[in-house]
Amino acid sequence: MARKASPARLVIALSVAAVLAVFLLYTSIAGGGNPSIAPSELAGRTGTVQLAGLVVGPVTGDAHAGGLRFRLRDIGGESATRVPVRYMGSVPDLFKAGRHIVLDGRLRNGIFVAEPGSMITKCPSKYAPKRSGDSA
Amino acid sequence: MAELGRAALVVTLGLTTYALIAGAAAAHLGRRRLALSAQNALIAAFCSTLVASGVLLAALLRHDFSFTYVARTTSEALPTAYTISAFWGGQEGSLLLWLLVLTGFGALAVRLNRGWARDLIVWVVPVFGAVAVFFSFLVVVVASPFAVQPAPADGAGMNPSLQNPYMLAHPPLLYLGYVGLTVPFAFAIAALLSGRTDERWLVATRRWTLVAWTALGIGQLVGAHWAYVEVGWGGYYAWDPVENAALMPWLAATAFLHSVMIQEKRGMLRVWNVLLVILAFSLSLFGTFLTRSGVVNSIHSFTQSSIGPWFLAFIALTVTVSLALLFRRLPQLRSPTRLESPISREAAFLYNNLLLLALCLTILWGVVYPLLSEAVRGEAVVLGRSYFDFFLRVFGLPLLLLMGIGPLIAWRKASLRSLVTTFRWPTTVALATGVLLLALGAGSSVPGLVTYTFSAFVVATIVMEFARGTRARKALGAESWPGAFQSLISRNRRRYGGYVVHAAIVLLAIGIAGSSAFDSVAEAKLRPGESMDVGKYTLAYRSLDERQVENATEIRATLAVSRGDRDLGTLKAGKNAYTIEQQVSNEVGIRSDRLTGEDLFVIAEQIDPDGAVYFRVFVKPLVNLIWIAGLVFVLGSAIALWPDAREQRRLVARASEVGVPATR
Numbered sequence: 081m082a083r084k085a086s087p088a089r090l091v092i093a094l095s096v097a098a099v100l101a102v103f104l105l106y107t108s109i110a111g112g113g114n115p116s117i118a119p120s121e122l123a124g125r126t127g128t129v130q131l132a133g134l135v136v137g138p139v140t141g142d143a144h145a146g147g148l149r150f151r152l153r154d155i156g157g158e159s160a161t162r163v164p165v166r167y168m169g170s171v172p173d174l175f176k177a178g179r180h181i182v183l184d185g186r187l188r189n190g191i192f193v194a195e196p197g198s199m200i201t202k203c204p205s206k207y208a209p210k211r212s213g214d215s216a
Numbered sequence: 217m218a219e220l221g222r223a224a225l226v227v228t229l230g231l232t233t234y235a236l237i238a239g240a241a242a243a244h245l246g247r248r249r250l251a252l253s254a255q256n257a258l259i260a261a262f263c264s265t266l267v268a269s270g271v272l273l274a275a276l277l278r279h280d281f282s283f284t285y286v287a288r289t290t291s292e293a294l295p296t297a298y299t300i301s302a303f304w305g306g307q308e309g310s311l312l313l314w315l316l317v318l319t320g321f322g323a324l325a326v327r328l329n330r331g332w333a334r335d336l337i338v339w340v341v342p343v344f345g346a347v348a349v350f351f352s353f354l355v356v357v358v359a360s361p362f363a364v365q366p367a368p369a370d371g372a373g374m375n376p377s378l379q380n381p382y383m384l385a386h387p388p389l390l391y392l393g394y395v396g397l398t399v400p401f402a403f404a405i406a407a408l409l410s411g412r413t414d415e416r417w418l419v420a421t422r423r424w425t426l427v428a429w430t431a432l433g434i435g436q437l438v439g440a441h442w443a444y445v446e447v448g449w450g451g452y453y454a455w456d457p458v459e460n461a462a463l464m465p466w467l468a469a470t471a472f473l474h475s476v477m478i479q480e481k482r483g484m485l486r487v488w489n490v491l492l493v494i495l496a497f498s499l500s501l502f503g504t505f506l507t508r509s510g511v512v513n514s515i516h517s518f519t520q521s522s523i524g525p526w527f528l529a530f531i532a533l534t535v536t537v538s539l540a541l542l543f544r545r546l547p548q549l550r551s552p553t554r555l556e557s558p559i560s561r562e563a564a565f566l567y568n569n570l571l572l573l574a575l576c577l578t579i580l581w582g583v584v585y586p587l588l589s590e591a592v593r594g595e596a597v598v599l600g601r602s603y604f605d606f607f608l609r610v611f612g613l614p615l616l617l618l619m620g621i622g623p624l625i626a627w628r629k630a631s632l633r634s635l636v637t638t639f640r641w642p643t644t645v646a647l648a649t650g651v652l653l654l655a656l657g658a659g660s661s662v663p664g665l666v667t668y669t670f671s672a673f674v675v676a677t678i679v680m681e682f683a684r685g686t687r688a689r690k691a692l693g694a695e696s697w698p699g700a701f702q703s704l705i706s707r708n709r710r711r712y713g714g715y716v717v718h719a720a721i722v723l724l725a726i727g728i729a730g731s732s733a734f735d736s737v738a739e740a741k742l743r744p745g746e747s748m749d750v751g752k753y754t755l756a757y758r759s760l761d762e763r764q765v766e767n768a769t770e771i772r773a774t775l776a777v778s779r780g781d782r783d784l785g786t787l788k789a790g791k792n793a794y795t796i797e798q799q800v801s802n803e804v805g806i807r808s809d810r811l812t813g814e815d816l817f818v819i820a821e822q823i824d825p826d827g828a829v830y831f832r833v834f835v836k837p838l839v840n841l842i843w844i845a846g847l848v849f850v851l852g853s854a855i856a857l858w859p860d861a862r863e864q865r866r867l868v869a870r871a872s873e874v875g876v877p878a879t880r
Contacts, residue, residue, distance in 0.1 A: 092558065096570045100578070113603070116586060116596040130598050144741060144822060144830045170449070170821050170832060173791075173801045 114184060119152045120159035128186045128195075136162055137177035143168055152192070155180055164190070169197035218283060221271035221362040224264045228315070229352040231261035236345030243338040243410070251338045255326050258341055261348060262319035269316050272309060272361050276302055282367040285309060291373035298374055301383045304391065305374065307508060307523070308361035313388070314504075315351040317395040321424070322348065325399050329420045336416060339406035347398055350530050358523055376768075376794050377801065382442035389435030390462055394500040396428025397465060400472070401497035404490050408541040413486065413548045418476050419864075423857060425476075429469045430853040436462050437846040448802035450737075450817055450834045452842065455604040457583045461503030464583075467576035468496035471569045474622075478565050481627075486549040487542065488569070494538040495573075499580075501531045506583070557629035564622040568615060575611040579604065609663050613670060616725055619718050620674035623681065623711075641680060646673035664733030671722045678715050678722075685712075705855060713856025720852055723845035727813075730838025739821075739832040751835035753816055754778050758786070760827050769793045770803070773820050773829050777807060789818040789831070813840035 116130040133152030141149040147166040154161065167183065175181065181201050185194035239254030241247070272285070276299050281287040289302040289309070304310045322344035330337045355361060403417040439459070440452040453459060472492040475485045505527035542549075555562055582599045589597040624638050649672035650665065658665050685704040686697065694700035705712045738750035747756035756776040763770045772790035776783070789805035805818040815836045822830040 092563075092566065092570065096574060100574050113585070113589075113597040113599045116598045142822070144739075170819070172449070174799065 116182075118154045118157075118159075119163040120154050120157070120161040122163055122187060122192065123161075125187055128184060130182060130184050131163070131165075131192060131194075132180070132182045133163070135175070135177050135179050135181055139177060141166075143171045150177070152181070152183075163192050165192045165194060167194040167196075167199060169199070172199060172201040174201040175199065217271055217275060217280065218362045218364045221268045221275075222356075222360065224268035224271065225312075225352060225356050225360070225362070227264040228261045228268065228319070229349065229356050231257045231264060232319070232345050232348035232352050234345075235261065236342050236349055239338070239342035239345055243342060251341070254341045254345070255330065255337070258319065258326060258344055258348075259323040261352075262316075262323040265312070265316045265319050265352075268355075268362075269303075269312060272312060273300070273303060276300065279371070280367070281369075281371050282364050283361075284363040284365045285361045287365065287368055287371040289371070289374060291371040294371075294374055294379075297381075297384060298379050301378075301387075302374060304387045305378065305383070306361075308355065308359045308363075310387070310391065311351060311355050311359055311523075312361050313391055314395055315348065315355060317391060318344070318348055318351060318398055321395060321399055322402070325402075325420075325424065333416050333420055335410055336403065336406050336412055336420065339409040340402050343402040343405045343409070344398070347402070350526075354523060354526060358526060376799060377446070380442065380446060382438055382446070386435055386438045386442060389431045389438060393428050393430075393432025393435055393462070394465065394503060396424060396431060397469060397493075397496050397500045399424035399428070400493045404493040405538060405541065408490065408538075408545045411545065411548060413545055415480055415483070418480060418489070422476065425469060425473060426853060426857055429466065429473060430850065430857075432462060432466045432469065433849060434846060436466065437843070437849070441843055441846075444839075445804070445806065448804040448819055450804075450819065450832070450836075452839075455582070455601055458507050460579050460583050460604075461506045464576050464579055465496050465499040465503060467572050467579075468492055468499055471572040471576070472496060474565050474572075475569050478562055482562060483552045484555065484562060485566070485569075486551055487546065490542055490549070492569075492573075494535065494542070495576075498531055498535050498538075499576075501527060501534065505531065559625070559630045559635070561622065561625045561627045561630075564618055564625050568618045568622055571611045571615045571618070575607060575615070578607040578611070582607075612725075613663070613666055616667065616670045616674065616722070619721065620670070620677040623715070623718075624677055639677075642673045642676035645676040646670065648672075658734070661729075661733035664729045667725050667729035667733075671726050674718060674722050678719055681715060682712070706860075709858050709860050710856050713852050713854070713858075716852030716855055717849055718852075720845045720849035723841045723848060727838050727841035727843075727845060730813075730841070731815075731836040734837050736835045737833065739830065741822075741828055741830045743826075743828045748831065748833070750816075750833045752779050753784075753833075753835065755787075755818070755831070755833060757829060757831070760790075760823070760829065767795055769795070771820075771823055772803070773823070773831075775805070775818065775831075777816065787816070787818055789820040791820060791823060808840055813838045813844075815839045 114128050114130045116132060117125075119131060119133045122129070122131065131152065132155065134155050136151040136153050139148065139150040141147050147168045148171065149164065149166055151162040151164050153159070153163070165183065165185075179201050181199055183192070183194040183200075184198040185192055187193075235254045235257040238250055238257065242250035242254055272283075274280075275283045275286050276290060277296070279286065279290065279292055279299075285306055285308050286302075289306045290299050294302075302309065304313050322341075326337055326341060326344075329340075400417075400421040403421045407413050407417040436459070439462075443449075443454075444452040469492075472489060475489055475492060478485050479489050505524060508523055508527070555566070557563065582603055585599050586596040589595065620642060621639070626634055646669050650669035653659075653665060653668055658668065682701070682704070686701045689700035689704045689707075690697060694703050736751045738748060740748045742748060742757040744757055744759055747754055749755075754777070756778075758774045758776055760771065760773050763772070770790065770792050772788045775787045775789070776785075777787050778784055784807065787805040787807050790803050792801050792803055793799075794801070802819055802821075805820075807816040809815070815834075817834040817836055819832045820829050821832050824830075
């Protein structure tokens with residue numbers, strides 16, 4: 081250190097840095113955070129994951145009674161994997177077949193059981209063009 | 217027409233390149249006439265950008281679908297106001313808006329300051345030039361708003377969720393904020409380049425920073441309100457990366473606004489302030505990058521495109537060059553004064569800065585964590601809401617407390633006795649509030665209770681400050697109490713405007729704590745005639761109506777609301793099904809209690825063909841304080857921003873005084 085810093089300042093800075101480092105380590109290693117994966121990577125996983133995929137119809141069932149059922153596939157790529165999903169809780173406005181969604185949950189007996197209310201749909205691109213049939 | 221727009225932008229690119237190169241040469245060689253011509257080039261660049269913007273605006277208003285941009289973002293039937301908002305709705309248009317505001321701010325800042333800070337301004341011009349070259353390069357080469365195509369019969373139209381009055385205010389406010397942060401950045405870098413590292417760059421940019429910061433803050437609140445009333449999931453902030461992108465530079469700018477005062481008054485924290493400005497500017501670039509590149513999963517997904525790498529490169533360049541410059545000037549930035557005690561106003565401001573920065577950086581960490589973990593572990597890990605909530609409490613609550621301590625504690629070194637006298641009453645008020653709330657049952661959420669206790673403390677200090685100041689003015693000869701109050705504020709707008717902003721932050725904290733820590737929620741499937749209870753409210757589902765409007769089918773459930781045996785009227789909640797867009801949107805029902813600031817928030821989640829509706833109902837106490845906080849925030853900023861020649865003179869005088877070392 082070239083300059084003579086005030087000891088008080090140094091102590092403050094170091095202690096804050098230390099506290100911060102501890103918190104970050106704690107949360108990022110021990111604590112929160114779920115791996116975010118695609119449907120094709122799901123097989124064999126037992127823990128809670130965040131699954132991002134594209135909704136494949138038909139969509140059946142009731143999200144508030146027994147659960148909504150549909151399948152998810154990878155958003156891009158060639159994979160033919162279709163993961164069956166059961167979901168309870170609020171369904172965002174934009175949910176429908178063909179949309180990109182994100183869910184938290186885990187695989188149970190071959191079905192991805194989502195945590196209630198965890199569904200997030202991605203807004204369609206800001207200016208989604210109308211389907212080709214509509215435009216002149 | 218498109219040729220004119222494109223040509224104007226090429227001219228802008230040429231002029232900004234000239235401002236960069238000629239400006240740098242002039243500053244380096246000390247050529248006054250060349251410097252003047254570079255300044256004029258910057259001003260002319262604003263004019264040519266204005267022409268380009270005019271062309272785009274005219275094309276939008278004329279529904280000229282031969283412009284690819286116009287065809288992609290609007291349609292014949294779109295109302296005029298939303299047609300105008302399409303200017304910043306798409307990527308190319310928003311980059312043009314960036315450039316317009318940037319050159320406008322640059323031209324204005326140069327004109328306003330070239331009289332008294334000439335040797336600084338000669339370096340400000342090339343810095344502005346450099347940033348403007350980047351943006352004009354983008355709109356000329358990478359993402360031109362003036363691409364043309366054979367005109368289709370009608371445009372693609374605007375997403376229904378964007379056809380909303382908030383679209384007129386939220387994005388431009390954020391842009392004003394993002395771009396506004398360029399001004400302090402340019403002056404700071406100019407100070408480093410020129411070696412004029414005294415406090416003048418701070419004096420020149422104080423108002424700019426404040427304006428940018430206010431716009432950014434209000435822009436976010438408007439966005440939060442938009443999410444709350446329109447998106448309809450019952451919240452207003454979701455720690456989404458795109459939301460965080462605006463919050464991070466705001467936090468850095470907040471830290472800067474505070475530490476500036478320490479530098480102005482005591483000549484300390486010089487390096488720190490330059491660092492904060494660099495950070496705030498880089499974060500505003502990073503925010504734009506995040507929004508536009510789609511590198512992280514966000515519920516906002518904008519048109520993704522190839523500008524991502526350009527932005528990343530520019531951010532890297534900005535950070536590297538700025539830090540290298542800072543390092544070179546370190547010896548000149550040595551502070552003439554030192555921190556004397558860890559219990560003093562300087563220290564309190566320093567703690568405030570560290571906490572704000574810690575909060576900002578933890579959010580940044582949370583935002584980039586998926587990318588980092590993917591790079592390191594080969595698997596993207598997403599940090600959820602709990603991560604952000606946790607750190608908001610850990611860093612935010614001490615910040616709230618410091619808001620009461622910082623402005624009152626003595627400079628240099630506070631004695632124990634002075635601490636006791638100053639904080640006796642606020643502490644008493646806070647403890648009394650805490651005990652009272654505990655007795656009323658607020659102990660159900662410890663963070664909530666702590667927030668309220670700290671808020672009471674801060675409010676007490678603010679009231680005390682105003683009362684004491686007004687009394688002093690009265691004693692000094694003001695005729696009336698209101699007169700004394702007014703004279704108090706006008707004599708130190710910055711200080712009392714600051715207190716008003718603090719009051720706004722307290723309101724915000726109370727609103728957030730009330731609506732997140734003490735809310736209640738209930739959900740049930742009801743048939744017509746059935747009812748449900750939530751909190752103290754009873755909702756009876758009466759009927760379901762369907763109505764055809766121009767482009768949508770509106771379905772509304774009517775609920776009769778009562779509290780105890782008081783009838784509170786009816787509330788409607790339902791869905792709109794948009795015919796053309798094949799899209800459904802929730803239309804929530806909100807009943808605000810004017811007296812208590814409490815909201816009853818009803819979502820009709822699922823509407824069955826047989827008329828049964830699945831309702832989700834929230835009671836959100838005090839949530840309206842968040843929106844009131846926005847108004848108070850604007851008021852406080854306006855007070856602090858109000859032109860005040862006396863204060864400006866004082867600052868200039870003090871700046872030159874502090875600039876001379878060894879006087880203390």
